[in-house]
Amino acid sequence: MSFGVGVGDILAISKLARGIWGQIRDSSDHFNAIRTEVAGLYLVLDDVAQNAAGRQLSEKQTADLSTLIKGIRDVLEELAIVLEKYESLWKEPSTMSSKAAKTWHKLNWDQDAIKDFRSRIISNTTILDAFNSSLSSNASRRAAESLATLHERVGNLQLDNDQRERHALLDWLTPLNFPAQQSVFFSKRQAGTGRWLIDTAEFKTWMSTPGKNLVCRGMPGAGKTILASTVIDHLLKMLCGGKTSVVYIYCDYGKQHEQTPVNLIASILKQLLQHQYSIPENVRRSYRHHINSGMRPNAEEIYDLLRSTLSGFFQVYIVVDAVDELSVSGQVRQTLLSNLNALQEVHTVNLMMTSRFIPRIAQELRDPLYLEIRANDEDVRRYVQGHLNDLARCVLRNNDLQEIIVESIANAVDGMFLLAQLHMDSLTDKTSPKAIKKSLENLPKGSDALNIAYEQAMRRIEDQKPGFSDLAKRTLSWITYTDQLLTVAAVRHALAIEVGESELDEENFDEIEDVISVCCGLVIIDPETDAVRLVHYTTQEYLENAGSQHFPSAREDIAVSCLTYLLFDEFGEGWAGDRSKGIGVRSTTRVPLEARLQKYPFLRYAVQCWARHARNYTGTFEDRVGKLLLKFLADECKVSSAGQIVLRKPTLYSFVKRPFGYGLPSKLDFESGILSTTLMSGMHLVAYLNLDDLMSKMLETKLFAADVKDQAGRTPIIWAAIEGHEAAIKVLLHRQDVDVNTIDNNEKVGWSPRTALTYAAYNGHARIVELILEREDIDVNMRGSKGNGMTPLLWTAARGHEAALNVLLKHKDIIVDSPNSQGDTALSMAAEIGHVGIVQSLLERGDIDANHRNVDGATPLAIAVSRGYVPIVKLLLERKDVNVDSKDVDGRTVLGRAEEEVERKPKSPRRREVLEIVRSAIQARSGTI
Template sequence: MSFGFSLGDFLAVIQLANKIRKDFAGAPSEFKGALDVVRSLSFVLHDAEVAASERDLSPEEETGLQTIRDGCQNILSELESTLNKYTELESQQTGIGPKVKKTWKRLSLEPDDIRNLRSRVNENISLLNAFTLRRAKDDTTKLVRYQEDQEQQAILEWLTPADYAPQQNDFLKQRQAGTGQWLLDSAEFKSWVETKKQTLFCPGIPGAGKTILTSVVVEELSIRSHSDNSIGVAYIYCNFKRQNEQTLEHLLASVLKQLVQARSTLPESVKSLYNRYKSKKTQPSVDDISTVLQSVAAEYSRVFIVIDALDECRAQGCRTQMLSKLSDLQTKCGTNLFATSRFIPEIIEQFKQGSSLEIRANARDVWGYIDGRISDLPSFVRNRQDLQQEIKTEIVKAVDGMFLLAQLHLDSLIGKKSIKTVRSALKKLPAGSGAYDYAYDAAMERIEGQLSDQRDLAKQVLSWITCAKRPLTTIELQHALAVEVGEVELDEDNFSPIEDMVSICAGLVTVDEESRIIRLVHYTTQEYFERTQERWFSSAEADITTICVTYLSFTVFRSGYCPTDSCFEERLLLNPLYH
């Protein structure tokens, strides 16, 4: 119920109607019609009150209902007064004294004034019924829409549970204002975005900032699609940790899912695909997904498909087949394809016919990034503009196209204790092909220099993230590191705060806010630890195996397998590492 219209407004009228029915209950047949409509009005008033209380009234509904309520109040008051005109009070003698009794005047027909009032009451009944019916129809429409939305969500989830939006949002949050504008302003990008059936391939060295710039492109295209629903946008972030799930079917289904999500109604071709395969309890074939994808893409005037980190996509046929299917889609539907990758000959060969633009860390972008993180540095840096300028100049010089180096170099300055140590570090900033290993070595040396408990926890965090076969959520890692060998249950007092895990890892670990995935800052970090695992955590696999076996031996799992899906889902919810 809205603020300006209360339940009391209805109750007062209902009470008046009930009072009239009670006071004139013994009325002769000439007044029966009037009392019957009063009875009907009380029921309809109650129905309208229930309908109005179920959800807020719009201002128009509130005004209309208030007018009807006032009309009912006035008519009932007038009817009560008129009925009283046809009664007389008669004194009767009883054993305990005189008693006043209401008697009715003798009439042969229903009086005209009563007939007129009865007609007016009926009009208000009709108005209230119309209001209740409209509310019911609105509720029915909403229910149907809700059911359709639920069906659509079920079909989209069946296509693929993957959702790249949280990653997109997390990557955009890392971007400093203005980063990547050079790409959007480039002749290559403008030509690509303005012309149908175009491909723009953007290769770059490791750590050049390809993923962040991809998120900038997705955001630019999304803005265009929001103002023009005839434009479709789909994007994929390939991830070396998700190669097992990022199959050809998954990747194509993800593109289809995103194009379908942007439509106001579910295309019939998608419903048909779902109905055909759902009964078999199987997933659609690549060819069937491709056919439906072409059908859905054809409903748009423009379709843009963006793929980041093709080099992290499975090479065993998946990457080549996906590009082949997207090429067919481009030929038949005029779609535009934007892709990034490292400089891998096999991938470069597949894009030789299209336009290309190398992604390198732009000096202005690096400058802006450092500006945005000056607050992370010690106070003696924050208070010295000349030192800030020196830091920016030296880092930009050392980066040489590798944006990630700016982050690593800046992280290396956070713990410095004086201006002299900062300047000394700036003189030793590594550059060139070996810069990453040098920076990662330096980060690990900072970790080694921490207190023993912090050092050990940092190495546990890094080893779990590096060796895990899929991305880990923060709660999963917290559970893993809280397991104590020899115990039969988890002690939540043994949890380490996520912010502590991140801070003791010297800038090598980050948390994606929306997905709550805790990960290494870059693919090059993963590659570094794979090469140097024996040096930093040689027993990682054995330690992880011991933890997992201990976890599975907990008392909570001794009941055995889960007999129902809901039981299994509850177990996963209560025991995140079990997933």
């Protein structure tokens, strides 16, 4: 190589890369994301140096290599500067400010910057590796790829990365997938069905009038969902594209646990993003921020993203089917309607809803048009004609009989499409023309037709052979009384459970096709979720009302089946996963939890269901359920196996932007992280689930200890306090054998305080704090066994839990100025987070030291000034005993801090206001302090 760059230059850059890799290896975990990439880069650099040695490169090759080396040098030097700045934080004097800065820096390191470095390093490595390959090619391929071609390859790689991030972002927003449901519902429609609705004047007016609302109301079973799918398909074909978008929601009574307000709004955002070529940058930023912090966006954040995304469209059509099936008790329906109304205030949104006749729904909308939904005779005929092949052969050979069937069912349904389906199902077991005609003569009509049709279906089930009838009733009872939809695999396992057996016999499985068949049209499989469900929500209502007649012992049978499943020998190993340290397990070789859940698809439901049914069957431990309960709760390994799933929730770490960098995990951190790795007893589990009646009966047996400790030293009262369960807390507090001041010893929690009172205070459970303080032996000022010395009061101040703090302040033994290991008091912490109410409550105390200095010498006033909290600065300065001339350990005054903040953020109005307030206060007090 005669010019541009030499082997020595390449080796020098390789050495720099190797050195940076060493720094990353020895530094914070925050840089692990690029550790492998840097290592790969210096290895490729070494290969290029060896390959280029002794070669005569062309001018173009030399120029390309020179460009590559310059780009690599730039990114490595930038990274080296960042690492040097990062390391310098750890070499400063051990003052409070430096410690806080280090922790803050560590917790808030810009993950976007890390990703940018990673992307640039990958890009350079890819190009360099391609260049190296071109050097190694034979003479026939001596014409190396041009730099432009290499950049194109990297561009494709980046495009792939972008697509992967796009898919991950959309999945992250919400698991709801309404486009998949649209495909399923529209596929069930007979050609031509629903055309009458699209041709109505009301629909045409709604479609052509910007911002108009349309409410389509109909009786249960009128076919509203199929009509909605027809409308959606029409809108997508006619309007979707460019600056117009069509989105939709299919509400479902069976999916209420999934269809929350946040998920429903997020589903609208998700569909809008799917209609855009690229994801808006503010949505990407939100995604990256929440992914890095381990948190989920709240409803307000999702709504703000939705509003900003809507601005990219001229007009949006939203169709909401079966809005009446959304939960009312959880304000889901009201919240969705409120949000949709708010969207119409700021954007052109045409909203269409289908529902039963519920006046309040229409009242929530602005000046809507109305359409009545009834099963159109022609649509019914199309449906029946399309399903004649499901009937006996005698029908297929007899055109006259076919016409009789079509006309009879069309005349009987009276606007209810569901009846047409049930009537057709009632004919599936008729094998002669006479039997079919007789059945058609007895088709139920009128207002009670639906209930009569269900009763007829249940009679057909009863009239089957005993084995078929029993299978059908067991299936229907499971689907009717379970809280959530069960998959095909879970239903097969549930039906295969044999009471008294300690394992599942695979030869006892029923084929799902047979299960569906014996249920006489009342059960279907949801193709989107693979869940076994009832054909309609009215089926659920009928079976709930008539359940005591058809399956009187269903609830008890389900409880027994769940407990039998949980007692399988397979779960005697305790936690799933490789925890070979032997913490409360009988085996060190076990499958991971996901593998266990896959092998036992009913396990998740069994864990979640047994407690609900146990509430109804705890009169004695001598009955069927009671004996199994006692056996299960006394087996710590099987309890732990179940508990691992109960506690297994998404981790919502909230370490980012916590004041002072304190790392005590939140309630959800405990559920998904610490608690789920701990052997638990039956007492811990019932405390966590707030099963107070069951807990009392367990204690009456003398077989269970009220103060038993788990592997981390936590007692049942600590678990109940973490969750804020009042009923369980009351049972435990009334027992003298419960030590209310027990401190746990889990090293994973480390420096955090760990009494029941501390956990309740930390999570803001004011009522639990109040109950615990009623114990005369409570140590209200107790700290953790090590670390930052935080008391319950300090945690309520640091976390902003005003109600819990006010409860603590009423206790006669509270020490209001008790500091932590960094010298911060509750007042300092409230000033740090800017909580006016807490500052006010503390300042009303006569024993408060408003000028307390932490190890940095900062007073609450100095802290509030640095943060720019105007209301708190005013509150503190209203006190004549607050010292405005106090200096910290670096000699900075309050005024100096205020001036520094203005200099640092000159455009901040509140920081300028703070500076003027401080100056005025000093001037007013001149000569008096």
